[in-house]
Amino acid sequence: MPGPLILIDGFSLVFRAYHALSRTxxxxxxxxxxxxxxxxxxxxxxxLDKHKPDAIAVVFDTKEPTFRHVMYPEYKAHRDAFPDDLVPQIGRIKELIRLMGLEQVEMPGFEADDIIGTIAARESQDGHEILCVTSDKDYFQLVTDKVKILRPGKDVGExxxxxxxxxxxKFGVGPEHVIDALALIGDTSDNVPGVKGVGEKTALPLVVQYGSVEGIYEHLDEIDKASLKKKLEENRDNAFLSKTLVTIHTDVPVDAKRVALVRRPMDFQAIDAFCADMGFHTLRKKFAKYAEANGVELDLPAPSLLASSNPASEISETSAPxxxxxxxxxxxxxxxxxxxxGGLQDLLKALAGRTLVSxxxxxxxLDAMMCAIVGVAICVDEGTAWYIDVNDPSDRTETPMFGDHSEQHGLPVQMVIDALRPMLQDPHVGKLGQNLKYDALVLRRHxxxxxxxxxxxxxxxxxxxxxxxxxxxxxAERWLHYRPISITSLxxxxxxxxxxMRDVDPSVVTAYAGEDADVAFKLGALMRPELEREGLWDLARNLEFPVEEVLVxxxxxxxxxxxxxxxxxxxxxxxEAARLEKEIWHEAGEQxxxxxxxxxxxxxxxxxxLPAGKKTKTGFSTDSSVLTELALTFPIAQMVLDYRQVEKLRSTYVEALPKMINPRTGRLHTTFNQTVAATGRLSSTSPNLQNIPVRTELGQQIRKAFVPQRKDHVIxxxxxxxxELRIMASICKDPNLINAxxxxxxxxxxxxxxxxxxxxAEVTSDQRRIAKTVNFGIMYGQGAFGLAQTLGLSRTESQQIIANYFEKYPGIKKYIDDTIATTRDRGYATTLLGRRRYFPLINGNNRGLQAAAERAAINSPIQGTAADMMKVAMINVHRRMQEERVQSIMMLQVHDELLFEVPTxxxxxxxxxxxxxMVNAFPLEGVPIVVDVGHGASWYEAH
Known part of the structure; x- marks a missing residue:
């Protein structure tokens, strides 16, 4: 019996593939x-494996408008552009389709839906079984006894x-009613209007009762509900327009017949080369098996040589689903x-002698400074874990994030803490986990x-x-091909x-928490060798892990x-906001x-x-870049910028900070994030203290509110x-910059x-301003266009300034050229301590994206080294403070600054x-490091 004809909605599956593994x-x-x-x-x-089709076609849309666009210009008008990192992959996908001997079908002016609909209708009449592969529910209208739809499930290949x-x-009506149901419901993704205010719950019974859109409008007087009747009357034209838009045409002049879609032999040698270029090692072996079954022998490298030097390739591919x-x-x-x-004592015996504990x-x-402990999971071997159910009295003295607490159960928290403390603090027992800073902070409170x-x-x-x-x-998905239990299931x-979590049955939590500890243990066993192989273990062990303890x-x-x-x-x-509001209204002539x-x-x-800049989907852009440019000429634009700044600082800091004070400590406890900024910089949330302006009057007033809590203390x-400029001077070794x-x-x-x-002695303030802008602009990869905008110069003038700058500072030009070349060659840039940041788009075909990657690559070693230096300093300062047994405390790290509360x-x-x-944290070759230290009754005075 012949296999089915498979018709694939190309871009539907491309986007499915993109979103399935984009996070890898x-x-x-x-x-x-x-x-x-x-x-x-x-x-x-x-x-191919499951359905063994004789014929297959992958059908793609083209850029040319279709009859639907001509009829309704808003059709699909709001769809986002392809993601930047998908664009270069489309050509690769089409190349693989060709190498696999599969037919590609495209017709300018026709959508894939109509091409597939035509082929399916024609071939099914000849008795062939058709499988249409798509996630688009519009295809339900094509279903017959011979035509079926394959909709992708949650996992790739499902x-x-x-x-x-x-x-x-699943949809509520049969295939014969799908078109009419969709006409009423509409489709926001394709911008099909439908009948406004009518959803599935209303549309489906109407279609079943009256048979079609036409039938509904013929019997409009029979609809009793006044509001529904009004919606249908007001949207009559949209209903019939939408029916036309959602109807898949089955009479497209496409020549592709089944005989032309029969699978051709795969080009196994070319596929093998393709997989090698892509770093697809498991797929390479899979196609080798196909080749062997077809009598073709491929010369694969030894298994040990199928490992990649790029962790973003080999690791992700072998562990991707x-x-x-x-x-x-x-x-x-x-x-x-x-x-x-007794169970707790048995656990302690099992832990005796262990040197690594998850x-x-x-x-x-989620607030580590307020939450109560529900339980502690511990794992010391893959597949084996314990979960200690804990009864924490503080559980009933706070307002929990996840609802109210009821039944009390578990061992007393103090008993558990006292039992585990020796192991948790033992310097000879390494601790392993996922986001351990959170767990460590909760434990610090105990x-x-x-x-x-x-x-x-x-x-x-x-x-x-x-x-x-x-x-x-x-x-877990990327490294273990594994899906952990979802917390929402609990x-x-x-x-x-x-x-x-306190209200979940402890036996259920045991599976969830034990799995978390177990998965982390398994991941650790895989990650350390990879870090060592990539030369990154020292960075993790001596910098990131220790600074995590400092952040706690x-x-x-x-x-x-x-x-x-x-x-x-x-x-x-x-x-102040009210004053600015009135001035803006006066300038505008209206409220x-x-x-x-x-x-x-x-x-x-x-x-x-006013001269308009870029437009958005909802109208004219009024973002800060547009308003800043307008503010040079129009006072109202500056007023709006000032108003926004005042309102932002009021809502984000002035009125928000008091609400964030911990009632137990009377202090703010921000959360430092180590894995947000790709450069290695720390960020902070709840509250974000990185964005308080330094130079504005209002920002300074906010900083004055950060004060010592204790008497006889200062900030x-x-x-x-x-x-960063000093680091650039040291890296590029430019003599003029070093000498300065x-x-x-x-x-x-x-x-x-x-x-x-x-x-x-004769340098003017304006010349210094230009030089400062150029110094920082060059360091961040800014070109002539960006510099011209920043300085308000012509592009020609800014080009001349940059050319002059590179002539006077040739070491900087060489650093930029060398960094771009090295990053293109290796795929990543590194800091002086070896921190990596990958730039896959630097070798792409999109010049805009490539230029952006180049700019980031230029700055990454500089900003990343500054981040590394600060982390080394934090570790060393923390260690010295412990050694000196001072009463002072380190409180904040903001940009290049550390903040302390110190007894006088x-x-x-x-x-x-x-x-x-801080000076000795990471000496720079040829360039002195300067640290400005100040003190006072507030953050403002100290800085």
């Missing part, structure tokens, strides 16, 4: 994105088969619930210092490739209705804010909602007729001076003197300690 960030050895190609290849091979019965079961992911039901495991004192806490919320951190899988993933996702689910999907202490310490000062500032910002981009755009660009600020720093001169003034060939009798000691450790 797979790349070829050359740094080319490959995850969509890999997923698409697995989809094709699974279809499908649901839709026949007429399944269509009715090519079918269903494994779950807990598929793996051998032994997770034990510990809820008795730890995972379950809690009542007087436990979790140390040493031997492996944090989240940080390990970040060190290997900072641009990937680092959550446990993503890591506490519920909807946040407002989620219950506390800093988050625990927190910082004090003066709420009365903020209350006064709140009154000021509200009156409107300034915070509405749509209304603001209409006022500025339609009524005031000390230690700040690296121009550290070595002589202690004002580097921007010295640059201006060199650029404008002017004696240092330790002031001299801390100033010397901070400056010494």
């Amino acid at each position: 960030g797979m790349q070829s050895p050359a740094g080319e994105p490959t995850f969509a190609v890999f997923a698409f290849a697995n989809i094709l091979t699974s279809l 499908y649901e088969v839709y026949d007429a019965v399944k269509v009715k079961e 090519s079918g269903n992911l494994s779950t807990l039901d598929d793996v051998a495991h032994n997770y034990t619930l510990v809820d008795t004192e 730890v995972d806490l379950e809690t009542t919320g 007087d436990v210092v979790l140390s040493p951190i031997e492996m944090d899988t989240m940080l390990a993933s970040y060190v290997l490739d900072p641009d990937k996702q680092h959550n446990l689910d993503a890591l 506490i519920g999907e909807k946040k407002s209705e989620q219950r506390s 202490t800093m988050e625990f310490n927190g910082i004090c804010v003066d709420t009365s000062a903020l209350a006064n500032l709140s009154e000021f910002t509200r009156s 409107f909602t300034i915070s509405s981009p749509k209304q603001l755009g209409e006022v500025l660009f339609e009524r005031m007729m 000390v600020s230690a700040d690296y001076s121009q550290i 720093f070595a002589s202690g001169e004002d580097v921007h003034k010295a640059t201006a003197a060199t650029l404008f060939d002017t004696p240092l 009798n330790e002031l001299d000691v801390m100033i010397d300690l901070a400056r010494t450790e």
